[in-house]
Amino acid sequence: MEREKIRGQISVSRQEYSLFKSEIKSILDYKEHIKALLNSSTTRLLAVVLAGALILDSSDIHLEPEEENAKLRIRIDGVLHDVVLLNLNIYKALLNRIKLLSNLKLNIKDRPQDGRFTILLPKTQKEPETEIEVRASSLPSGYGESLVLRLLNPKNLIEIEALGLREDLLETFKKEIKKPNGMIVVTGPTGSGKTTTLYAILKKINKPEIKIITIEDPIEYRLEGLSQTQVNPKKGYTFASGLRSIMRQDPDVILVGEIRDLETAEIACQAALTGHLVFSTLHTNDAAGAVARLIDIGVRPVSIAPALNMVVAQRLPRKVCQKCVKFVEPSKKDLKKIKHNLSGLKKEILPKNFLKGTFKIPLAQGCKNCNFTGYRGRIGIFETFLVDDEMERFILKSPSIVAMRKMAIKKGMVLMHQDGLIKVLEGITTIEEIERVAELKE
Numbered sequence: 001m002e003r004e005k006i007r008g009q010i011s012v013s014r015q016e017y018s019l020f021k022s023e024i025k026s027i028l029d030y031k032e033h034i035k036a037l038l039n040s041s042t043t044r045l046l047a048v049v050l051a052g053a054l055i056l057d058s059s060d061i062h063l064e065p066e067e068e069n070a071k072l073r074i075r076i077d078g079v080l081h082d083v084v085l086l087n088l089n090i091y092k093a094l095l096n097r098i099k100l101l102s103n104l105k106l107n108i109k110d111r112p113q114d115g116r117f118t119i120l121l122p123k124t125q126k127e128p129e130t131e132i133e134v135r136a137s138s139l140p141s142g143y144g145e146s147l148v149l150r151l152l153n154p155k156n157l158i159e160i161e162a163l164g165l166r167e168d169l170l171e172t173f174k175k176e177i178k179k180p181n182g183m184i185v186v187t188g189p190t191g192s193g194k195t196t197t198l199y200a201i202l203k204k205i206n207k208p209e210i211k212i213i214t215i216e217d218p219i220e221y222r223l224e225g226l227s228q229t230q231v232n233p234k235k236g237y238t239f240a241s242g243l244r245s246i247m248r249q250d251p252d253v254i255l256v257g258e259i260r261d262l263e264t265a266e267i268a269c270q271a272a273l274t275g276h277l278v279f280s281t282l283h284t285n286d287a288a289g290a291v292a293r294l295i296d297i298g299v300r301p302v303s304i305a306p307a308l309n310m311v312v313a314q315r316l317p318r319k320v321c322q323k324c325v326k327f328v329e330p331s332k333k334d335l336k337k338i339k340h341n342l343s344g345l346k347k348e349i350l351p352k353n354f355l356k357g358t359f360k361i362p363l364a365q366g367c368k369n370c371n372f373t374g375y376r377g378r379i380g381i382f383e384t385f386l387v388d389d390e391m392e393r394f395i396l397k398s399p400s401i402v403a404m405r406k407m408a409i410k411k412g413m414v415l416m417h418q419d420g421l422i423k424v425l426e427g428i429t430t431i432e433e434i435e436r437v438a439e440l441k442e
Contacts, residue, residue: 010043010101012051014122020051021124027074027371030056031084034072038086042093049094050119050149054132056371059151063098065091065144077318077378078191081371088144095138095147102136109145113138116218119151130154135218157221160200163193164379164428166419168349172310172384177201180252182309183272185259187284187293193316193380194281195220198255201279202226205253213249215242216257231257239264247271256280262298269299272307286416287313287383288405291395305395308387315416316378317423317433320362321370327360327427334361334431341421341441345414351425362427379428381420381438385413417441 012020024030030052037045053061053074060075063086070091072083086094099106102115119132135150165173176184184201186194199221202212206225217231217239227249231237239256240263246254247267258281259265272278284293290311294304330338338361342350353359364374385408387395394407409415414422420434434440 008101008103009118009120010046010050011120012047012122014124016047017051017122018124020048021055024052024055026368027056027076027081027083030074034084038090042097045090046094046097050134050151051121054119054121054151054153057153057377061149061151063091063095063147063149065141065146067143070144076371077373077375078316079318079373091144095145098136098147098149099138102134104136104138110140112140152220154221156196157203157223158196158200160204163197163200164423165382166349166414166422169382169384172386173201174204176310176386177205177277179277179309181272181275181277183268183278183280183307184310185280185282185290185308185312187282187287187290187311187313188315189283189285191316192314193378194314195257197312197314197380198279198281199223202253202255210252211250212253212255213246213251214255214257215239215246216255227251240267243267243271247276251276253277254279258282259294259297265294265297265299266303269303269307272309273303278307284313286401286405287311287385287413288401288408289313291399291404292401295398301396301398305387305392308395310384310386312382312384313416314380314382315420315437316380317420317429317437318373318375319377319379319429320364320427321367321374321376323369323376324365324367324374325427326363326365328363330359330361330431337431337440338421338424341418345418346412349414349422351422354425359425361424362430364430364432374430375433379423381416381423381434383408383413383416383419385411 024033033048033052037048056076058074058076062073064071069085069087071085073080074083096106101117104113104115115136117134119134121130123129133152137148138145186197188194202223206212213227215229219228219230229242231239231242243256243264244267254271254276256268259268268278268280282290282293284290291304366372366374370376417434417438417440420438423429424431424434
């Protein structure tokens with residue numbers, strides 16, 4: 001096999017993949033398959049580690065060395081699960097194989113490294129041949145190098161209708177993304193689904209007659225018809241310099257992976273004011289914090305107010321497993337929470353069963369289908385406000401986050417935890433999950 005091929009790509013044979021797919025249905029099955037291959041070649045062991053994680057819809061694989069062994073964990077639906085303990089010799093062999101694949105230096109063990117490689121999954125009756133990009137990150141720890149593999153599966157590219165938007169919000173989104181200019185900002189912490197939301201939007205508006213350019217760090221998904229570029233700060237190619245170059249490419253729509261500094265923010269606002277539709281992300285806790293964050297970076301309110309069209313904040317609670325979910329009458333405490341948090345909302349957006357007072361709420365149980373967690377898959381919960389003339393004048397006053405939130409609520413914004421409780425009443429998720437990802441008022 002060619003050295004370049006060894007470094008950049010790993011293939012899983014059709015026979016092996018079919019076997020894994022038919023036999024790995026839970027974390028327990030995954031653990032047994034890994035244990036069965038501990039004494040086989042490192043290549044075969046790595047194939048089952050990667051393929052099994054993908055079959056279980058995992059987003060990350062973690063290899064964490066400890067004093068006497070190394071722990072293998074996978075993240076499913078945003079939650080980490082222990083899989084198996086590996087002896088240190090097997091861990092080192094796996095680590096070196098992954099470093100070689102990812103083009104990381106084998107002799108560097110005392111500082112962080114980042115790399116990537118591709119998993120080639122074979123064509124099956126139901127699925128075409130698929131390339132999965134893997135981001136590898138190594139970090140020195142007390143007992144060796146801790147390794148995290150981020151699995152960027154193209155099947156996570158979903159339609160805007162599948163994000164979990166309420167009907168009224170979906171209509172707002174569809175209306176706003178048709179506008180010829182302005183800026184739409186999606187906020188939330190790492191892993192809250194911001195990129196998935198933005199790509200769902202790009203997928204919706206992607207047409208041959210419009211030019212869409214993205215600048216990202218890194219490019220997470222490949223979408224046909226887009227010009228995608230990746231920043232490289234080591235070589236001086238930053239968000240700001242890249243965005244400046246993009247402006248000379250005559251785009252209609254621009255996606256800026258993240259606004260991190262004043263220069264990028266100012267160019268993005270300028271682009272939004274000069275006939276471009278700009279999408280970007282910010283790290284803030286809620287929608288109201290986006291304006292304060294931009295002001296904190298150094299952008300003047302006079303630039304923010306006319307440029308901003310819409311701000312979206314989101315989280316990703318897990319959905320209850322439909323095979324084992326149980327519906328129960330809410331306890332007095334839960335009933336009080338639901339009624340208190342949903343008071344003041346328009347009746348049109350509340351489920352009919354809640355208005356009639358005849359509702360039950362889901363209770364997570366646990367079965368083999370959901371790895372005995374009670375949950376399978378995730379759904380978005382959102383809060384959104386639009387910038388109209390009144391809101392524009394308000395932003396010019398540099399409002400605090402509290403004042404911004406009050407104004408957005410006055411204009412009809414449904415808060416994230418309220419959107420989450422509506423999804424509880426619809427039988428999609430549980431109160432416990434909403435409390436895990438968003439704050440509920442007692």
